[in-house]
Amino acid sequence: MRVCVLALVLVFAPLPSCTMVSAQQAPRATGGSSLTAIFESANVAASRGDHANAIAGYRKLIQAGVHDPDVYFNLATSFAQSDDYPRAILNYERALVLRPNESKASENLRDAEKALEEQRAELEGEATVQRSSSISDAVxxxxxxxxxxxxxxxxxxxxxxxxxxxxxxxxxxxxxxxxxxxxxxxxxxxxxxxxxxAGLLRDGPRIVTLDDRLILREGPDPRAQLRGEARGGDRGELVDRDRDFVKLRMVSGLEGWTAASGVGLIDPEHRVH
The missing domain is CATH 1.10.287 (Helix Hairpins)
Known part of the structure; x- marks a missing residue:
């Protein structure tokens, strides 16, 4: 796991930002715990194999506005070591958005995809994970x-x-x-x-499906007609939204509505999963 010192810089801007500072300089978060202490505590938990607490710590940082590639990398690694490969894939993708040339994140992303395929193949036979949503994204x-x-x-x-x-x-x-x-x-x-x-060639932001069998329906209603299903870790685009439902276009071409809770947006400034 990576060790870096993070702190929240309070500025008058639409989004908070983070910077690298010493532990002594770190501002205090609510409850008397600094963001640095939260990060270090999450790293210690991860090193001990306590991935549930590590994940909770990294998520707490992200919810506080810390969008840092090392935090997403460590969060992804904790998910991978917990065998939650769809969320590992999502957060490695987020780390790569912030640091595109990170070879370790790219390598771990491929490992997570392979592990998910092997996990699924053991249960169902041969299986694949849908990756990039376009040739241009892959290139x-x-x-x-x-x-x-x-x-x-x-x-x-x-x-x-x-x-x-x-x-x-x-x-x-x-x-x-x-x-x-x-x-x-x-x-x-x-x-x-x-x-x-810049996303100009896509119809919407990129997504990763998180639920193992994500049901896609004709409309934003749990009673709407079934159109098909996506698998955890598959890629696609979010093309519409209605209340707590989102319309997806998967790499396979399948389109449909599903609950937003089963989808993770790759843009790291969106909702955390």
Whole structure:
């Protein structure tokens, strides 16, 4: 488990933020316990195998507004060691949203998916977990927004420099045309990646299903006609909401309404599961 020192910085902003400070500087939370103490206590509980208390501690931090990749990573690891793989998958995904190039989180995410498949296969035979909801998510999933932004700027400069040189140059250099094509291709790839990261190519926020057999219905009513079911750890998108129900579009193409409590939004600033 990772050990870092977290504290809540109170600012006049829509969302609270967290920072790395020493234990002595940590502000006190309600009840006299600092956020640092909660984090350290959760880590100690996890190291002793007391994952129930570890999970409760990490969730308490998140509910206090601490959206930190290490907290989500540790929470995911505690869920994985408790054999709750859907929630482990959800929180590894959240850690990767905040720190996209984290190799350990990516590795643990794959391990959790594999463990869930093996767990399900033992009970039902061969089984798979539905992963990325689109090809673009799969391609750009581990590429940071900063890397894509740099690629966009550089390819943009090269593209328009080559285009300008071709337009005004008296002598046409043959090497300019391949440069124009290559830089244009990279420009398109980087722009598509940034659009994917921003969620512009999706109909709604990404989700992970948490219940092992999540019933999807025709409408936001427990008496509505059954459309199918999703399995825990599957990916999809949230496309609509009505009171305590959400409409999902799963990777398989299946759509339907279900109780919001059985779904986790990957965006870490949403409700905790």
């Amino acid at each position: 750009y999933g581990n590429v940071s927004e900063n890397a894509l932004a740099y690629a966009l700027v550089i390819s943009n400069l090269l593209f328009f420099a080559a285009l300008t040189w071709i337009a005004i140059g008296r002598r046409r250099q043959r090497w300019l045309y391949p440069l124009l094509l290559i830089s244009g291709a990279f420009l398109s790839i980087a722009a598509l990646g940034l659009a994917t990261k």
